[in-house]
Amino acid sequence: MKDSIFLTDFLQLSSLYTVLFLAVLVGVFVGIRKMEKKKIKFSTRMIVGTVLGLILGLTIQFVARFPAEPEKIGWMKEVTSWYGLVGNGYMDLLKMLVVPLVFFSIVRVIMNMQGDNLGKMTARTIGMLVGTTIIAATIGIVLASVFHIGIGLSVEGQTAEIREMSSITETLRGLLPANVVSAMAEGKVVAIVIFAGFIGMAIRRLTKKYSDVIEPFVKWVEASYKIILSVAMTVIKFMPYGVVALLSNTITSRGISVLFSVGKFILVLYVGVLLMFLVHMLIAWVQGVTPIAYVKGAVEPLLLAFTSRSSLGTLPVAVETLHKNFGVEEGVASFVGSLGCNMGMNGCAGLYAGLVAVMLGQITGTPMDVSFYLMLVVVIAISSFGIAGLPGAATISISVVISGMGMGEFFPLVGAIIAIDPILDMGRTMLNVSGTMVSAITVNRTLKKEKE
Secondary structure: OHHHHHHHHHHOOOOHHHHHHHHHHHHHHHHHHHHHHOOOOHHHHHHHHHHHHHHHHHHHHHHOOOOOOHHHOHHHHHHHHHHHHHHHHHHHHHHHHHHHHHHHHHHHHHHOOOOOHHHHHHHHHHHHHHHHHHHHHHHHHHHHHHOOOOOOOOOOOOOOOOOOOOOHHHHHHHOOOOOHHHHHHOOOHHHHHHHHHHHHHHHHHHHHHHHHHHHHHHHHHHHHHHHHHHHHHHHHOOHHHHHHHHHHHHHHHOOOOHHHHOHHHHHHHHHHHHHHHHHHHHHHHHOOOOHHHHHHHHHHHHHHHHHHOOHHHHHHHHHHHHHHHHOOOHHHHHHHHHHHOOOOOHHHHHHHHHHHHHHHHHHHOOOOOHHHHHHHHHHHHHHHHHOOOOOOHHHHHHHHHHHHOOOHHHHHHHHHHHHOHHHHHHHHHHHHHHHHHHHHHHHHHHHHHHHO
């Protein structure tokens, strides 16, 4: 009995299936390592890792005969725990970089910035993030209306509770760094950006009078930034391994059968993701980056966002990609990327909110005319600020939007959608990151043109 508890609860290796699929994962890692030694391109290894993760997850589901509740099968629970150690552990390493990377890069860019570019950069960043979110919301609204999402949808047996939310004034105040140490510990990126902005502006003011006094601090910032970048590059090299574990774990832990009850919603959402991604490519093209160049250049952070479902965790990779592949200044990439993790999220706050709101309206027979749709777009635009920096962003977003549209009492009807949230979140997160990247490219190009 003791041995059984030791194997099941501590080692989590009570089944031959667990050992087998751990061995398969190790074998996949060996294969990726051989590709790395053969100098195969990093983006190719990322794509291969994504495909292998998909195949591995489906294979585990097949062996288990596609159970409706995988978490109740002992060996599948063990496999997801071990795969989660690798995948989620990798994301923890990336998140480890976020606070120092954001802080040092923002301080560095502001202390070296000339003229009034900071105000322009901030205004254009917010304008791009919210503007693209409005476009994404419009696409979601149109798709939900055209495909009649919600009409005939089975909602029995699934309920959901509306998420607790704060007023926009409380939320905006919460973004301020009342305690910068606490903000750093909790990963409140906007608060860190604000604090770093004050430090950078103070350095600029003091440069003329006290340059000799602050020079050691300036050199420390520059040195720290270079060190953090080096650490980031080391962690990023392991991304293909993390992607395999993350994607296979997501598929393993979510029953395939649950997808069929809301398959139409999933399909329409991913059609929306594709359409909005085309809009992103068009925006990048206007700024001189062809669609093919954009896809090739952005593939690494987009795949990581898709498999990890974490915009914040993807930030170090997105910043490095923007600088290396698209020529975006490091400071601009960090500034736009940091704000993009906390506001104007194209997938979570735009497309998804539009789809769910119209779906709920069609389920309940709510009259929807031009004024309804215009109000919905306005509420979505405002809510993209109101959910900034909070966990469970997508669920909070639809809570705010549905309440803002006067349909809060019907929120339990979206339980079937929330039940398969991880499947939806992969596409949403990828869209969030893509929207942030095209915003950074646009802001950087417009600022450069003014300098010329």
